[in-house]
Amino acid sequence: MEEFDVSTPEAEEAMRAATALVLEVARPLARKVELYERTLGLAVIPVLIRRAILARWRRVREDRR
């Protein structure tokens, strides 16, 4: 891209193709990435709850001893 002259008619065609590609490929990809990030955050919650319950249970058991 460093030597790519964006001012030529060929570059104009390439750039217009690029904006079309951004919509066709990159936009759905960005949606998936966003969805993945969001659901990954949700997936962590049960793990944290389990850890909290276990920690509480251990403390209670310790107290009984």
Added chain:
Amino acid sequence: MKVLHVTDADLPSRHFNGYDLLDDLISRGVDGKQAVLRRTSDNPRVVALASGRGDEELQFWIRQVERQHSVNGLLAPWGRVLAETPEFLEAEIVHYHLIHNEVISLYDLRMLVGVKPSIWTFHDPWPLTGHCVHPMGCVGWLSGCAPCPYLGRTFPIAHDHADRLWRAKQRVFAGLDLDVVVASRWMLDMVRRSAVTSHLRNVHVIPFGLNSRPFLPDGEQAESRRRLAIPATDFVVLLRAHAWEAKGLAHLIDALAMKPPARSTTLLALDGRGLLRKLQRDYRLVELGWVGDDGRYPLAFSACDVFAMPSLAEAFGLMAVEAMAAGRPVVCFEGTALPEVTHAPECGIAVPAGDAIALRAALDQLAADPSDRARRGRLGREIAASEYGYERYLDSMAGLYRSVLARHEIGAMAESSR
């Protein structure tokens, strides 16, 4: 008449990005809608182009790619999205505003302008330069931006492709049938001198009008100062604290730091906080931060004696007009639209760009002469009412839309009769 305004966001910059025109032009027969990247209002007349899931990430990615490859204003895909919206399809005129902020690729703009009568308000000289928003003293834009000595200026590029970007703009504008609006003769002069845009026949000078910010009468100054905890007897300099080089704050700080003031002085700062620490020994600092529509904006103009606007680049300068409407003299730099807008030297005071000594002298002169301040304030108020009145602005915009539509209809009829 259906007009679609296209810009980056709706509420920020609403005074000049077409948002306020949506409702305010209805009475003049203009049915306005707005297409934006980021919608921040719940106005049903506003449609978002990039509000889907992941679009924010996509914007970020495009910005990174453009920056890394030293491309600017060519990869944003939202022009294609715009072309398919019902709002675009039903619009009789499309009015573009702040579209260089990753809204529409210039090459897509050519396609859009080809299918709808179009107007573009140049809010800054970006359409005339390789990559920067404001050349700020650099004259490279007159001869093709080769080489560019300021790659880091907004919008920054990694490699010196400014000349290629400049030529790309020249190619795009050569084929555009576009009406251009500028808000000052200063900006018109740049458009006329630029090899990118000098061929454009339909360039209109329409200064922005003031509408929604009520300014308090002079008698309210003491109360305004009390509410802002500013001593009644202080000389008060209002300024906008913004770190962007184009706003020239560093020059104002140099001017104020030169020597302690002759009389007790308060610096009343809007926008940024913490940028004036260097001055806190000799001045009282009152930093209001970002002031929206919470009532403190007119209070600040009412409380001050003078408005310092040391911008090194302004294509209009709405805040200067607001100060004039509030009856406060404006001190500014030459080389921008501000001397013209503030009617310097009769009303505003303009000093050579970047000259901190002259800037300080102008402020000291106003501090020492209350009658000169009052005279300039009165004149400013008259000018703001006569030249920057909102009704006049609305009339001008409605008239422009009518004339553009009529010209295109005549053109279309001529085309079909061939």
